[in-house]
Amino acid sequence: MDKQKITFQFISANGESQEVEGLTGETVMQVAYDNGIEGVAAECGGSMSCGTCHVFLDEASFARIDAPSESEMDMLDIVSSDRHATSRLSCQIKLGSDFAGAQVHIPESQY
Amino acid sequence: MHDAGERFRPFEHEGMYALFAEIRQTVPVFYAPEIDYWVVTRREDVIAVLRDHERFSAAVATQAVVPWPPEMLQYMVDQGFTNESVQVACDPPRHTRIRSHVQGFLNPKKLQSFEAEVRALVQGYIAAMKGQESIDLVDALTYELPARTAFLLLGVKDIDPRRIKKWTELRVKLMHGHPTREEQMAAADDLLDFWRFSCDLVEQRKVNPGDDYPSWLLASRAGDDSRLTENEIKSLTFALLLAAHETTSNASANVLLELMRRPDDWNALVNDPSLIPNAVEEGLRYVSSVVAWRRVAKEDFELGGEHFPKGTKLLLSLASASRDESTYENGDIFDIRRKNARSHVAFGNGIHFCMGAPIARMQIRMMIEELTSAFPDMALITDEAIEIAGVLTFRGPTRLPVRLIP
Numbered sequence: 001m002d003k004q005k006i007t008f009q010f011i012s013a014n015g016e017s018q019e020v021e022g023l024t025g026e027t028v029m030q031v032a033y034d035n036g037i038e039g040v041a042a043e044c045g046g047s048m049s050c051g052t053c054h055v056f057l058d059e060a061s062f063a064r065i066d067a068p069s070e071s072e073m074d075m076l077d078i079v080s081s082d083r084h085a086t087s088r089l090s091c092q093i094k095l096g097s098d099f100a101g102a103q104v105h106i107p108e109s110q111y
Numbered sequence: 112m113h114d115a116g117e118r119f120r121p122f123e124h125e126g127m128y129a130l131f132a133e134i135r136q137t138v139p140v141f142y143a144p145e146i147d148y149w150v151v152t153r154r155e156d157v158i159a160v161l162r163d164h165e166r167f168s169a170a171v172a173t174q175a176v177v178p179w180p181p182e183m184l185q186y187m188v189d190q191g192f193t194n195e196s197v198q199v200a201c202d203p204p205r206h207t208r209i210r211s212h213v214q215g216f217l218n219p220k221k222l223q224s225f226e227a228e229v230r231a232l233v234q235g236y237i238a239a240m241k242g243q244e245s246i247d248l249v250d251a252l253t254y255e256l257p258a259r260t261a262f263l264l265l266g267v268k269d270i271d272p273r274r275i276k277k278w279t280e281l282r283v284k285l286m287h288g289h290p291t292r293e294e295q296m297a298a299a300d301d302l303l304d305f306w307r308f309s310c311d312l313v314e315q316r317k318v319n320p321g322d323d324y325p326s327w328l329l330a331s332r333a334g335d336d337s338r339l340t341e342n343e344i345k346s347l348t349f350a351l352l353l354a355a356h357e358t359t360s361n362a363s364a365n366v367l368l369e370l371m372r373r374p375d376d377w378n379a380l381v382n383d384p385s386l387i388p389n390a391v392e393e394g395l396r397y398v399s400s401v402v403a404w405r406r407v408a409k410e411d412f413e414l415g416g417e418h419f420p421k422g423t424k425l426l427l428s429l430a431s432a433s434r435d436e437s438t439y440e441n442g443d444i445f446d447i448r449r450k451n452a453r454s455h456v457a458f459g460n461g462i463h464f465c466m467g468a469p470i471a472r473m474q475i476r477m478m479i480e481e482l483t484s485a486f487p488d489m490a491l492i493t494d495e496a497i498e499i500a501g502v503l504t505f506r507g508p509t510r511l512p513v514r515l516i517p
């Protein structure tokens with residue numbers, strides 16, 4: 001299947017939003033990295049070992065995409081910034097057409 | 112042709128950054144005959160290897176650079192030294208199993224919960240420095256403090272941190288240094304004492320569990336060897352007694368030294384403490400305490416345009432990677448306001464990513480916060496030479512003499 005372009009938004013802790021574009025199959029973390037989005041440290045490079053790629057999604061998108069795996073849920077329990085109902089690890093969200101238009105909120109700190 | 116291999120002195124830190132700066136553009140990888148490793152110089156390649164745990168094994172990460180003499184090995188075994196690779200030097204699936212237990216304790220949230228206790232520790236050390244005119248910051252702060260923080264995690268009380276530091280230095284030298292045969296043999300008994308100390312700690316927690324790392328591991332094991340064995344827990348405790356402070360002592364002293372060398376930066380932090388967290392990251396980038404880390408290839412591979420056979424040993428220069436100009440503009444310049452400072456590889460990358468990073472950062476940040484606030488005029492005593500102690504992988508100043516008041 002040809003890769004499709006998916007457009008969505010990053011919203012920083014102080015409310016600034018930035019529209020970005022990624023390709024299906026890429027992770028939200030990769031798109032953040034490619035676009036120089038601040039606040040997604042993603043220090044383990046997507047191997048689910050650091051918890052510094054934590055983001056919150058808008059409710060509708062969270063419900064629309066595949067649910068997080070059990071190990072992602074475990075990791076979300078121990079991230080440094082408070083977990084929300086729609087928390088995800090951005091390295092574990094693969095872009096699909098159901099992600100178009102999503103709002104990805106970045107926590108204040110990943111320390 | 113280049114002569115990087117002949118010029119690279121793996122155990123000496125004087126001139127190491129300058130050499131990498133000179134060669135990084137043109138030499139992505141070179142052979143270091145003194146250690147029989149290929150040295151990887153660029154950030155992109157270093158990260159690619161760290162992330163590719165399928166093809167690159169961590170088995171050599173803490174292997175003795177100078178192998179132990181067979182008599183020493185035998186003696187250690189006879190004396191009950193059953194330490195095994197549990198984390199940083201093992202691969203999946205073993206690594207995955209063990210890390211999943213460890214992560215229940217060594218995780219960002221749990222480590223953050225030590226914030227108030229660590230702050231009190233730092234303040235205690237700073238209070239003890241007050242009233243003095245000049246001081247060696249290593250001796251007065253960075254050497255001991257991280258060991259005390261490690262004790263918090265381990266629930267250890269009433270132990271002289273210097274005892275652990277001495278044991279640790281010995282262990283580091285045996286793994287990453289180039290000891291003589293005499294030094295190796297002489298170290299055996301001390302190493303055994305260190306191991307027995309770790310084992311005793313675990314034995315005590317079996318009887319008297321607390322809210323600490325070994326107790327957590329024992330609970331997580333739940334008496335089931337297929338989850339985690341007791342010997343693995345002893346090895347994990349032994350490992351943490353090194354990993355949790357050696358690197359942080361060096362890293363904090365490295366950062367403080369760079370700041371002391373640049374009074375303008377120090378003043379900037381005094382006037383605006385909100386700059387401190389990024390200064391910590393820049394310090395970790397500019398002079399990490401872990402300058403290199405090791406991997407061995409499980410299959411043939413290509414790197415930097417060259418082919419390598421299975422079994423090739425790689426020394427990943429984290430020092431060089433964190434200054435790579437392709438990611439860091441003017442990478443050899445220390446800039447506390449650098450935007451992408453935090454993307455350094457001081458804590459590794461991939462499945463072995465440092466599990467203590469949050470508390471390491473916390474300690475360095477607090478040391479700078481408390482020092483800038485207590486001693487805003489602190490300045491390096493420049494007429495005293497500063498020696499950088501180094502083994503293959505670790506680097507840090509042995510002394511850091513400063514004047515506390517003008």
Ligand code: HEM
Pocket residue numbers: 161198199200210217264351354355356358359362363399400401404457458459460461462463464465466467468470471472
């Ligand atoms: C500035 C201080 C520190 C530095 C520079 C540092 C650096 C590193 C590096 C380079 C690795 C290997 C990563 C890899 O193979 O990709 C590592 C692993 C590790 N570190 Fe740290 N570290 C520091 C502090 C700490 C502290 C304070 C703790 C514990 C509280 C800690 C616990 C660990 C553990 C358990 C691992 C093994 C992780 C694994 O193999 O899965 N470190 N660290």
Ligand code: FES
Pocket residue numbers: 029041042043044045046047048049050051052053089090091092
């Ligand atoms: S990048 Fe480390 S957990 Fe996602």
